[in-house]
Amino acid sequence: MLFMINKTPTQYGNLASALRIAAKGQPILLYEDGVYAAMSGAQSEALLQAALADHPVYALEADLEARGLTRLVPGVQVIGYDGFVELVEQHNVAPWI
Amino acid sequence: MKKVAIVMRKAPYGSVYSAEGYRSIMGLGVFEMDVAVAFVDDGVYVLLKGQNPAKLDMKPLGDGFPMLSDFDVKQFYVHAESLAERGLTADDLVMGVEVLDSAGISAALAGCDVVLPF
Numbered sequence: 001m002l003f004m005i006n007k008t009p010t011q012y013g014n015l016a017s018a019l020r021i022a023a024k025g026q027p028i029l030l031y032e033d034g035v036y037a038a039m040s041g042a043q044s045e046a047l048l049q050a051a052l053a054d055h056p057v058y059a060l061e062a063d064l065e066a067r068g069l070t071r072l073v074p075g076v077q078v079i080g081y082d083g084f085v086e087l088v089e090q091h092n093v094a095p096w097i
Numbered sequence: 098m099k100k101v102a103i104v105m106r107k108a109p110y111g112s113v114y115s116a117e118g119y120r121s122i123m124g125l126g127v128f129e130m131d132v133a134v135a136f137v138d139d140g141v142y143v144l145l146k147g148q149n150p151a152k153l154d155m156k157p158l159g160d161g162f163p164m165l166s167d168f169d170v171k172q173f174y175v176h177a178e179s180l181a182e183r184g185l186t187a188d189d190l191v192m193g194v195e196v197l198d199s200a201g202i203s204a205a206l207a208g209c210d211v212v213l214p215f
Contacts, residue, residue, distance in 0.1 A: 008108050010182060011139045033111030036142065041184025066110050066150035067142065068159070071184070 001026050002091035003055075005034035009044035016047060018096040024054045029087060030076075031060040038076045039069055048073050060084060100131040102209035105140030109158045110150055115143045118215030119161055126168025133172040133209060134165075135202055136194075140215075141179045144190040163192040174205050 003018040003026060015037050018028065028051055030037050037048050038059040051057050052075045061078050064070075072078070079087070103122050107114040125132040136144060148157045162173070173194040180186065180196065187196050197205065206212055 006111065008111075008139050008142075011106075011108075033108045033139075036108060036139075036183075039184060043182045043184075045184070062152035063110075066148060066153050066155065067108070068145040068147035068149070070147065 002029055002087055002093050003027070004029045004031060004093060004095045004097075005037065006032035006095075006097055008033045009037040009047055010042070014096050015044075015051070018094075019047070019051055019055075021096075022055060022094075025056075027056045027058060027087060027091065029058045029060070029084070031063050031084070033063075035059045035063045035067060035069060038064065038072045040071045040073045045073055048076070052076070058083070058087065098130060099210040100133070100208065101125055102206050102212045103132060103134045104206070104212055104214050105134065105136045105143055106138045107215065108139040108142040109148070110153060110155060114215045115140070115158055118143075118213075119158060121213060121215070122165055122170055123168055126165060126170040129169065132170050133174065133205055134170065135174045135176070135205060136179070137176040137202060138179050141175055141183060141185060141190075144175065144192065144194065145185070146189055146191050159191045172205075174202060176202050 003022045007014045009015045058077045109115040148159045175194045
């Protein structure tokens, strides 16, 4: 199951909620405003570190670029739309919007 | 004439709020109204440098804000705690702004007759 997060971790609880539900090893995809969770130095970094301890974490490149996000937490895997399609082909999807 | 505060609390691109807020600020400026803009919570992301939404087929939003001074909109306030929570400083922003603590934002809003949320 691929958990898809599209809201900021600072103003919404989507990522925290998904992390309670997602089983160890299931991938997390940050897209749209969800990519703000990949920023290093933010208070939400602890949440992302917790995610990385148990899950592969992906962030969509187009959404990072759009928002000017360059300082990313190490371990987050930046993917393009082709990688996005691959993930969706490989997993059932749980959109945690 | 009434003084208007625009409060930006949403991140850009994920919704239309920030873009519509920008349009409202420009409109108020065109009509020479007294307008203050406050960036609070995720709204501080609107001013982040280096935005390039070409792959989303959208226009960069942050770049537009420095141009608002051409419409005589010059009161820009950014909430210090919201910046700090996101690991950001004033140097990460597209323009020079007044960084205020919570009491400062509160006082700036208290000086306005109307608060419009975006």
